[in-house]
Amino acid sequence: MSWTDERVETLKRMWGEGASASQIAKELGQVTRNAVIGKVHRLGLSNRVTPGGERAEEGEEALPEASAAAPSAARAAEPEPEEDADDEPEAPAQAEPEPEPEAVAAEAEDEEEPEEEAPAPFRRQIIPAGQPLPPQPSANEISPEAQAAALAVEKAAKRLSLMELTEKTCKWPVGDPATPNFWFCGMPVQSGKPYCEAHVGIAFQPMSARRDRRR
DNA sequence: CCCTGATTCGC
């Protein structure tokens, strides 16, 4: 297989949409993720936008000590004539609205985007992007027994980060995602379930139990 | 061990 215009176009589009190299490779077929990454670099469309608006590469040492041979040299020019020591303006403008980091089927199509958020003037709540969290039942839907069990487990939880989750670790989130004090349970899962025994007890309840508890 | 992108270098 070769990089036909069409395949390159697909590559550019998906990369721009935030798809990973392996996802693109799977979509294209007949190529590995390495091939995709290599092509991405050759096309010079590395350095994807980062949420913080920061440069993707920010080294501590910025010496004129570049690589010997002329590399791809696809680094974006820096339009920074001067720097302000202590200036804290708004976040750098972002051209793109940052597409959803989703990787659903290619044919998926959002039909209607609801309205934008309310015009709360000075409220600037940070909503962490990411996958939808597991259900967080309101207190009145949790049985006292299950709640107590979960509380006990959370005190002994492994407190894993997102990247540390596996098929064998409980994925129950604890705390506020917008806070450093956020972690996942991480206890051994009940086989086949995404959660440990205690959290399965909260996540999966008989409909009748929920109905009876609801006001 | 799963995954990610980055880089190198023989082809």
Place this chain on the structure above:
DNA sequence: GCGAATCAGG
């Protein structure tokens, strides 16, 4: 130009 191998990291 291409991409496997390798590297570096979450």
